[in-house]
Amino acid sequence: MDTVDGDIGSSGAHCASCGSVSCIGCTRTLDPPRFCPECGRRLTVAVTPGGYRARCRDHGDLASA
Amino acid sequence: MRCIQAAWFRRWADRSPGSGLLVFGILVRPTTVAPMSGDATTSPTPTTVTLSPPRRGEPERPEIDPSAARARIHAAETALLDERRLLTGEELAGLAALPDDYVTSLAALAHQVRLTWCGPEVEVEGILSAKTGGCPEDCHFCSQSSQFDTPVKATPFLDADEVLRAAEETKASGASEFCIVLAIRGPDERTMQRILELVPMVQEKTGMNVAVSAGLLTEDQARRFGEGGVHRYNHNLETARSFFPNVVTTHTWEERQETCELVRTHGMELCCGALIGMGETDEQRIELLTQLQDLDPTEVPLNFLNPRPGTPLGGERPIGAWEAIRWIALFRLGLPGVILRYAGGREVTLRELQSMGMTSGINALIVGNYLTTLGRSADEDLQMLSDLRMPVGALTGVL
Ligand code: SF4
Ligand SMILES: [Zn+2]
Ligand SMILES: [Zn+2]
Numbered sequence: 001m002d003t004v005d006g007d008i009g010s011s012g013a014h015c016a017s018c019g020s021v022s023c024i025g026c027t028r029t030l031d032p033p034r035f036c037p038e039c040g041r042r043l044t045v046a047v048t049p050g051g052y053r054a055r056c057r058d059h060g061d062l063a064s065a
Numbered sequence: 066m067r068c069i070q071a072a073w074f075r076r077w078a079d080r081s082p083g084s085g086l087l088v089f090g091i092l093v094r095p096t097t098v099a100p101m102s103g104d105a106t107t108s109p110t111p112t113t114v115t116l117s118p119p120r121r122g123e124p125e126r127p128e129i130d131p132s133a134a135r136a137r138i139h140a141a142e143t144a145l146l147d148e149r150r151l152l153t154g155e156e157l158a159g160l161a162a163l164p165d166d167y168v169t170s171l172a173a174l175a176h177q178v179r180l181t182w183c184g185p186e187v188e189v190e191g192i193l194s195a196k197t198g199g200c201p202e203d204c205h206f207c208s209q210s211s212q213f214d215t216p217v218k219a220t221p222f223l224d225a226d227e228v229l230r231a232a233e234e235t236k237a238s239g240a241s242e243f244c245i246v247l248a249i250r251g252p253d254e255r256t257m258q259r260i261l262e263l264v265p266m267v268q269e270k271t272g273m274n275v276a277v278s279a280g281l282l283t284e285d286q287a288r289r290f291g292e293g294g295v296h297r298y299n300h301n302l303e304t305a306r307s308f309f310p311n312v313v314t315t316h317t318w319e320e321r322q323e324t325c326e327l328v329r330t331h332g333m334e335l336c337c338g339a340l341i342g343m344g345e346t347d348e349q350r351i352e353l354l355t356q357l358q359d360l361d362p363t364e365v366p367l368n369f370l371n372p373r374p375g376t377p378l379g380g381e382r383p384i385g386a387w388e389a390i391r392w393i394a395l396f397r398l399g400l401p402g403v404i405l406r407y408a409g410g411r412e413v414t415l416r417e418l419q420s421m422g423m424t425s426g427i428n429a430l431i432v433g434n435y436l437t438t439l440g441r442s443a444d445e446d447l448q449m450l451s452d453l454r455m456p457v458g459a460l461t462g463v464l
Contacts, residue, residue: 017216018216018374019216029439030412030413030438030439030440031438031439032437032438032439034216034217034218035216042216042218043218044218044220045197045217045218045220045437046194046197046220046223046227047194047197047434047435047436047437047438047439048193048227048230048231048234048433048434049191049192049193049231049234049235049238049432049433049434049443050231050234050235050237050238050433050434050443051234051434052434052439
C-alpha cells in the first residue's frame with residue numbers, strides 16, 4: 001500500500017483531476033484528487049471537514065490531507 | 066511607446082465607437098482618445114479599464130436617478146428596522162434593479178438588518194458527506210448524480226467511527242452544528258436506522274447539535290427524525306419554482322416544498338437553501354426569495370454555482386464576486402431573521418471578497434471542506450471572524 005501525501009498529480013502518468021494522460025493542467029486547488037495517477041481509475045474519495053482520503057482499488061491509499 | 070499606444074487607440078476607437086476590447090482578459094473602453102505628444106491641444110486621457118467586466122447572463126441595470134435609488138433604500142430601511150416587516154417581492158425587485166454603485170449601500174443596510182434581527186453572533190457548522198455519489202436524481206449542478214459522467218465515484222455509507230472522527234474535527238473548529246449529508250433521493254429503512262443511530266451518538270460525544278440532509282421524506286420518516294433528536298433538517302429549494310424544471314427533472318419543486326413543510330410540522334428546524342448562478346434571472350431570484358419567505362425556514366444556506374466537470378452546468382462560469390455580494394445583501398433584506406449561511410462555492414465566487422459577505426448579511430459559515438470539494442481552512446475563517454470582531458455562537462433560539 002503506497003502512501004503519497006500531498007501532490008499526487010505529479011507522481012504518475014495520469015492527471016489526478018481528470019484522469020487523462022495528456023492533460024496539461026486542469027487541476028483545481030479546491031478539489032481532492034479524483035483519479036489514480038498510476039492507472040487512471042476513479043478513486044474512492046472521502047472528504048471530511050478537516051481533510052480527505054483517496055483510495056485506488058489497485059494501488060491502495062494514494063493521498064490524504 | 067506611449068505615442069504608438071495613443072495612435073493605436075485612436076485608430077481602434079475610430080473604427081469601433083462605444084465598443085470595448087478584451088486585452089489579456091481586461092476590458093478596455095476608450096471613452097476619449099489620448100492625444101499624441103505634440104498635439105496642439107492637450108487634455109486628460111480618460112480611458113476606462115474594467116478589470117472584471119459583467120459576466121454573460123448578468124442583467125444590464127440602467128442608471129437611475131440617485132434620489133429615486135436612495136428613496137428605495139430608505140423605504141427598505143424603514144420597513145425592516147422601524148416597522149419590522151418583511152419586504153414585498155416588488156420592493157425587493159426595486160432593490161435588485163439598482164446599479165452596481167449601490168451594492169455597498171445594500172450591503173450596509175443588510176448588515177444593520179442582520180444585527181438588529183439576529184444579533185452579532187456567527188454560527189459555525191461542519192458538514193460531512195456520509196454517503197457520496199451514486200444518487201439517482203438528475204440535479205444538473207450536482208457531481209453526485211449517477212446520471213452524469215463525473216469524476217465523483219459512489220462510495221458506501223461511512224462507518225460510525227469515521228463519522229464520529231469528522232464530528233470531533235468539526236467540534237475542534239468551534240462549531241456548534243454538525244450536518245450529516247447523504248446523496249440519495251430519500252432514505253430507505255436501513256438508512257433511516259443508521260441515521261437514527263448516528264444522531265444521538267454524535268450529539269452525546271461532541272455536544273453539538275446534529276443536522277441531517279437525506280433527501281425527500283415521507284411523513285412517517287419526518288416524524289421519526291423529529292423524535293430521534295435531529296435538530297435541523299436540510300432540504301434545499303435550490304431555485305425558484307419557475308426555473309426548477311430547467312435544472313431537475315427527476316423530482317418536482319413541489320416535492321421539495323412538501324418535505325420542507327413536513328420538517329417544520331415534526332418539530333425540526335428547517336434549513337432550506339438556494340443555489341445562485343445556474344442561469345436563473347433576477348426575477349426568478351426574487352421569486353425564490355418570496356417562496357422562502359412563505360416557507361419561513363430557520364436557516365438558509367446560500368450556495369453559488371461551482372461548475373462541476375461532467376455535469377450539464379459544468380461549462381457555466383461562476384457568477385461575479387460583486388454580483389454575489391449584491392445577492393447576499395438581497396437575501397438578508399428579503400429574509401431578515403434567518404440564519405444566512407455561507408455554503409458551497411464561496412471561495413471560487415467571492416475570492417478576496419469573502420469578508421465583505423460577512424458584513425453584507427451573512428451570519429453563519431460552513432467551515433472546512435464541503436461534500437465533494439475542499440474549502441479554505443477553518444483557521445482562516447476563524448481569523449476572519451476575529452478580525453471582524455464577530456463572536457462565534459449557536460444561533461438556535463436567538464431568532
Ligand atoms: S438529490 Fe442531492 S445528491 Fe442527488 S443529484 Fe440532486 S443534489 Fe445531488
Ligand atoms: Zn487533468
Ligand atoms: Zn490505481
